Amino acid sequence: MASRLAGGRAQRDDDTLARDGGGAAARGLQRALGLTLASALVWGVAHLRAGRRVVGSILLGAFGLLIIAGAVTAAVFRPDLIRLAVQPTWLSAFAVGILALGLVWVTVVIRSYQIVRPDGLSTGAQTAGAVTVALLCFAVAVPVTWAAHSTYVYKDALTSIFRTGDSNGRPVNTADPWNGQSRVNVLLLGGDAAPNRVGVRTDSMTLASVDTKTGDTVLLGLPRNLESFQLPPGPARDRFPYGFTGDGAGTPGLLNEVYQYAEEHPDLVPGVTKNNRGPELLKATIAGILHQRVDYYILVDMRGFADIVDAIGGVKMTIPEDILYSRENRVLKAGTRTLSGKEALWYGRSRTNSDDYTRMGRQKCIMRAIAKQADPQTVLTKFDRLAAATKRAISTDIPQELLPAFVSLSSKVKSGAQINSLQFVPPLISTGNPDFGLIRKLSAQAVESSGTKPSGTPTAPTSPTTSGSPSATPGKSGDPSPGSTKGPQSKPVSLDATCPS
Structure with a gap:
């Protein structure tokens, strides 16, 4: 009997010790996981608690330097960051850097758990600890992988849209991005492509002349149905010596037909590759019509325009009156x-x-709204989606090397620069018989009144297919068409004043 009582007491003592030991192991695992989580948030905590002061101090110091460097860079060097964000080489370096940082971070998490993990854990406790640490590593790896992937997508779109070198493939002088000119002129084109239409019609054509010092901008808008204009000297002028007729049957051609005509007739722009013929001939044609230099172009396919607006979160507009869209019978x-x-x-x-000319005015207001609202921070935070949209919708001949300069210039345009608009529409001009002398005179006055006066006499591009300034026989201005805009406007008008806000 006594031996049985002694054996029972011994068994109870063993059970108590097992329970106490299991509880201690559980508390040790919780402590280890807590220190591992703390080290995932602040490097070195687990090492310092485990008595590894040298390594812990190094990790803590490195983490602190990363935080301080990030904060100072974001606060002080933000403009430089934005300029670096449009340079493919720096984007590649950023992607590699963020992946390396992620690898170091995951290593810190794993090693922190290893040095504070208690001994003697059961199989279940070991599994629970390993799963928890794996989840912590996953929480670190997901944002790092997303950032690296988004950077790759953005870089791919950037290099797809913007090529290196100028139009002839020559290196760009980044030290003097504007070639000594006080203004840079960019032709903004809206391509009205559609599944049921062959080719591209440039139904929106606006030359944006930007003062490179102040960002002050004047928008010179040309109607899509402008007629009786000359093509630039060379093969194009030789084919149409009396003005562009398009179909060749003597009927005057429209300005929005030049782009596609050049793409279909490569002999008009010899030496220019496919998909570049239209922009080159249209740039030279508009340079001659306005007698203004055309440095670069940007073409936005209207089918992709909606994707771009959605990518930046929409655009805020004030609509003064209901607008009917007949194709969908909606308002x-x-x-x-x-x-x-x-x-x-x-x-x-x-x-x-309404009419084409009212539509042109609304398009300028959209440009203004996007320029004001699509700040670089908004673009960069949504660049994954925006990159995919712009890759589908935009083509341009702006070199990659000039993107930092254009980013700096766009910040000037956003920060209070004056944006004026002059539209060459009836009754200011007759689209069927335009007074090109008047158009050139008013264009020069509009540019000269916007910021710093341009240096040198504006000319067309100097390539063989776009050299010179096309001449045209002046016609009569006036002759308003039905439904045209209210009265002739011969001076540029501020978009801030004309666009509802």
């Missing part, structure tokens, strides 16, 4: 709201109960 109601991409496209394209 865009008057008022101030954030338009989706589809609504913004609808706002800029509809001419039901």
Whole structure:
């Protein structure tokens, strides 16, 4: 009997010791996981607690330097960061750097757990600890992988849209990005492509002349149905010595037909590759019409415009009156709201109960709204989606090397620069018989009144297919068409004044 009682007491003592030991192991695992989580948030905590002061201090110091460097860079060098964000080489370096940082971070998490993990854990406890640490590593790896992937997508779009070198493939002088000129002139084109239409019609054509010191901008808008203009000297002028006729049957051609005609007739622009013929001939043609230098072009396919607007989160517009879109028999109601991409496209394209010239004015207001609202921070935070949209929708001949200069210039345009607009529409001109002398005179006056006066006499591009300034026989101005804009406007008007806000 006594031996049985002694054996029972011994068994109870063993059970108590097992329970106490299991509880201690559980508390040790919780402590280890807590220190591992703390080290994932602040490097070195686990090492310092485990008595490894040298390594812990190094990790803590490195983490502190990373935080301080990031904060100082974001606060002080933000403009430089934005300029670096449009340079493919720096984007590659950033992607590699963020992946390396992620690898170091995961290593710190794993090693922290290893040095504070208690001995004698059961199989279940070991599994629970390993799973928890794996989840912590996953939490670190996901944002790092996303950042590296997004950077790759952005870089791919950047290199797809912007090529290196100038139009002839020659290196660009980044020390003097504007070639000594006080203004840079960019032709903004809206391509009205569609599944049921062959080729591209440039239904929106605006030359943006930007003062490189102040950012002051004047927009010179040409109507899509302008006629009786000359093509630049060379093969194009030789084929149409009396003005562009398009179909060759003697009927005057329209300005929005030049782009596609050049793509279909490579002999007009010899030496220029496919998909570049249209822009080159149109740049030279518009340079001659306005007698203004055309440095670069940007073409936005209207089918992709909606995607770009959606990518930046929409565009806020004030609509003074209802706009009917006959294709869908819907109405865009008057008022101030954030338009989706589809609504913004609808706002800029509809001419039901209005005309081409009213539509041109609305398109300028969209440009103004996007320029004001799509700040670099918004673009960069949504660059993954925006990169995919712009890759589909935009083509340009702006060199990669000039992107930092253009980013700096765009910040000037955003920060209070004056944006004026002059549209060459009836009754200021007759689209069928334009007074090109008047157009050139008013263009020169508009540019000279916007910021710093341009240096040198404006000329067309100097390539064989775009050299010189086309001449044209001046016609009569006036002759307003039905539904045209209210009275001739011969001076540029501020978009801040003309666009509802």
